[in-house]
Amino acid sequence: MKKTMLLAHRGFSGEYPENSPLAFQMAVEKTDADGFESDVHITKDGELVIFHDASVERTSNGTGWIKDYTYDEMLALDIGAWKSPEFAGQHIWTFDQLLDFCDETHMLLNMELKNYEVFYEGLEQRVIDAICAHKMQDRVFVSSFNHISMQHFKELCPDIETGLLYDKPFLDIDKYIERSNADNMHPRYMLLQYQPELVDLYHGRGMKVNTWTVNDEENMRDMLNRGVDCIISNYPD
Ligand code: G3P
Numbered sequence: 001m002k003k004t005m006l007l008a009h010r011g012f013s014g015e016y017p018e019n020s021p022l023a024f025q026m027a028v029e030k031t032d033a034d035g036f037e038s039d040v041h042i043t044k045d046g047e048l049v050i051f052h053d054a055s056v057e058r059t060s061n062g063t064g065w066i067k068d069y070t071y072d073e074m075l076a077l078d079i080g081a082w083k084s085p086e087f088a089g090q091h092i093w094t095f096d097q098l099l100d101f102c103d104e105t106h107m108l109l110n111m112e113l114k115n116y117e118v119f120y121e122g123l124e125q126r127v128i129d130a131i132c133a134h135k136m137q138d139r140v141f142v143s144s145f146n147h148i149s150m151q152h153f154k155e156l157c158p159d160i161e162t163g164l165l166y167d168k169p170f171l172d173i174d175k176y177i178e179r180s181n182a183d184n185m186h187p188r189y190m191l192l193q194y195q196p197e198l199v200d201l202y203h204g205r206g207m208k209v210n211t212w213t214v215n216d217e218e219n220m221r222d223m224l225n226r227g228v229d230c231i232i233s234n235y236p237d
């Protein structure tokens with residue numbers, strides 16, 4: 001059986017505050033994950049920061065949109081205490097810090113560009129520049145629910161793998177992907193149970209099937225049996 005890649009979704013986010021330095025460290029220390037999935041936004045003053053939502057209230061002690069925060073204001077937020085008081089004192093990483101950490105720990109990284117709610121100008125080129133500055137084009141691959149962004153990304157940088165995230169069934173998906181230049185597909189896992197023929201269809205086009213967010217053993221086994229290339233989980237342990 002081929003090796004299926006395992007990625008810690010927002011770090012080891014089942015047990016630790018999502019997208020926090022602790023969640024990434026614990027994925028390395030406590031699991032056999034091959035790498036991480038994470039999410040990137042741009043602050044008001046142009047820093048690339050690691051965070052899931054476009055606004056900060058669900059997972060920090062602040063309120064409002066990341067696009068309206070400076071980097072220093074984002075850094076001052078506590079991003080651990082909302083999960084449990086024992087995790088108070090966690091602070092955001094920049095994209096550069098996460099890349100450094102992946103480099104040190106030899107982890108892979110699936111970077112999700114969060115540009116479907118706030119349309120950050122120039123996000124694609126900024127992400128490309130950071131990955132290339134770290135010479136990590138072969139260890140980082142990107143994805144987005146914004147497929148126009150992925151099309152643009154691939155045109156700007158053919159060397160970095162791109163993926164189309166989606167969470168609802170499509171009409172004529174085969175025709176849709178024919179028009180795309182994406183390398184991989186990133187379906188929510190239930191969609192492969194709903195349309196089992198999709199794994200072969202994507203593989204037939206040379207695309208990897210990287211699926212999320214698979215958090216229980218039964219569905220993990222099912223995805224392994226279906227031959228997916230990557231499982232992204234909150235519980236990589
Ligand atoms: O990349 C997989 C998954 O992270 C996509 O959705 O909302 O968890 O970022 P979300």
Ligand code: MG
Pocket residue numbers: 037038039112
């Ligand atoms: Mg994500």
